[in-house]
Amino acid sequence: MYHSGSASANSDVRLHLAVLNQTDRTHTNNTIMSLSDSECWSVNLTLPSVRGAGKDFINNLLEELRRNAWNDHEVFGVHLAVEEAVVNAIKHGNCLDESKQVQICCRLWKDRLWIEIIDEGCGFNPDEVPDCTQIENLEIPNGRGIMLMRSFMSKVEYSSAGNGVILEKLRGQS
Amino acid sequence: MAAFRRLAISEAGDVTVVRFVDRKILDELNIQELGQELFQLVEQENRVRLLLNFFNVEFLSSAALGKLITLDKKVKAHNGKLKLSNIRPEIYEVFAITKLNKLFDIKEDEADALAAF
Numbered sequence: 001m002y003h004s005g006s007a008s009a010n011s012d013v014r015l016h017l018a019v020l021n022q023t024d025r026t027h028t029n030n031t032i033m034s035l036s037d038s039e040c041w042s043v044n045l046t047l048p049s050v051r052g053a054g055k056d057f058i059n060n061l062l063e064e065l066r067r068n069a070w071n072d073h074e075v076f077g078v079h080l081a082v083e084e085a086v087v088n089a090i091k092h093g094n095c096l097d098e099s100k101q102v103q104i105c106c107r108l109w110k111d112r113l114w115i116e117i118i119d120e121g122c123g124f125n126p127d128e129v130p131d132c133t134q135i136e137n138l139e140i141p142n143g144r145g146i147m148l149m150r151s152f153m154s155k156v157e158y159s160s161a162g163n164g165v166i167l168e169k170l171r172g173q174s
Numbered sequence: 175m176a177a178f179r180r181l182a183i184s185e186a187g188d189v190t191v192v193r194f195v196d197r198k199i200l201d202e203l204n205i206q207e208l209g210q211e212l213f214q215l216v217e218q219e220n221r222v223r224l225l226l227n228f229f230n231v232e233f234l235s236s237a238a239l240g241k242l243i244t245l246d247k248k249v250k251a252h253n254g255k256l257k258l259s260n261i262r263p264e265i266y267e268v269f270a271i272t273k274l275n276k277l278f279d280i281k282e283d284e285a286d287a288l289a290a291f
Contacts, residue, residue, distance in 0.1 A: 051202045076233070076264050083200055083235055091202070133273040139247060141240035144272045148236055151271045 002157035002166055040068050041108040046101050047086070049094035049119075054086035057104060064108055070171060077152030078113060078169055084145035085117050085165055093119030093163055111171040116164065123162025176219070180208040183215075186288050190221040199234040209241035213248060222254025225287050229260040239274060246277065255279075259287040 041064040047053040061082065065075050086102070094100040100120040107114045130137045132144050150156050155168040182193040192215070196204060215221040226242075242258075249256040259281045261269065269275045281287035 073264065079233065080235065080268070087202065087235070087237070135276075138273060138277045139243055141243045142236075144236040144239055147272060148268065 002159050002164070039107060039109055040064065041106075043104070043106050045104050047090070047104065049090050049096055049098055049100050049102065051090065051096070053090060053102070054083070054104075057106075058082055058086065061106060061108070061113075065113070068108070068110060074169070074171060081149040081152045081156075081167055081169075082115060084149050085115075085167060088145055089117050089119035089121075089165075092124070093121035095121065113167075113169040113171075115167045117167070118159070118164040121163050123159070125162055126158050176214065178211045180204060181211050181215075186225070186284075189223045189225050189288055189291050190215060191225045191227060191284065191288075193227045193229065194231050197230055197232045199231060199238040202237060205235070205237045205241060208238070209244065212241060212245045216245065216248045216252055216254065220252070222249055222252040223291055224249060224254065224256045225284065225291075226256070226258045227260050227284055227287075228258060228262070228265060231265060232262065234265060234268065236272075239268070239272060243274070243277070255291055257281055257287040257290060259284050 041061075043057070043060070045057060047057070058079065062075055062079055065078060070078075086104075089102045090096065094102065097120075102120075103116075103118045105116045126146055129143050129146055130140060132138065132140055132147060137143075146156075149165075149167065152169075153167045154170040154173045155166070157166045157168075158164065180195050182195060184191045184193075192212070194208070196208075199205060199208065215224065224245075246256050257279045260283055261280060266275070266280070269278065269280065279287075279290065281290060
């Protein structure tokens with residue numbers, strides 16, 4: 001169960017993921033899967049909880065975005081948001097515990113990007129993260145990653161357990 | 175002056191001008207090292223009039239913003255001044271979203287920033 005606090009659930013994405021869970025995902029790790037006609041690129045992978053583990057995935061994603069003519073601002077925003085989400089999962093979710101992994105499911109269509117990132121941590125409540133844009137919180141060094149994700153993506157939803165996040169970007173939207 | 179791996183240091187009068195070696199400031203270990211070098215300028219070398227020139231920077235993460243915020247606190251604790259300049263529009267957007275454009279004194283270019291000290 002995911003919630004964003006504002007946007008409603010996207011049913012076709014849910015269905016897509018449900019099908020994925022039943023089929024490819026059970027036997028596919030770190031491999032690019034076969035694509036449906038409407039998809040440009042798709043990948044499922046498992047990352048170890050070590051710093052920098054998401055680098056290749058993110059570089060490949062950015063390359064695919066550019067190949068599909070996403071503009072520089074969109075690529076910059078996706079880069080920032082995905083970087084923050086992956087670092088959060090590895091560092092804050094799994095606490096750099098190498099016995100834990102991060103699962104990533106990524107789908108790219110021509111005008112839409114959808115990514116689910118799940119860690120094995122105990123989760124957190126995004127509503128409890130202080131609003132760093134408030135004057136009294138401006139000098140707090142942490143907590144801006146979530147804000148940047150929300151600003152640069154069309155939708156950010158956290159699982160009710162707080163250890164999963166779905167990022168969605170619709171091309172041409174902030 | 176100590177050797178720095180993540181920073182390029184120069185002087186303009188009594189102002190220390192800091193440029194960043196990395197175009198993309200996102201690797202966690204590099205950010206850790208970057209923070210240590212910035213803090214060293216203030217705490218060990220007593221350079222408290224600092225201009226950070228972002229000309230070379232194309233990307234930075236929230237962890238890097240955290241280091242800048244901590245640096246700002248250290249500079250203020252030493253009664254110094256910190257200014258930022260040459261920030262690209264997409265990087266400035268990150269500062270604006272997080273409202274850090276209100277915390278930091280950001281100037282268009284190095285000359286403007288030096289004149290404002």
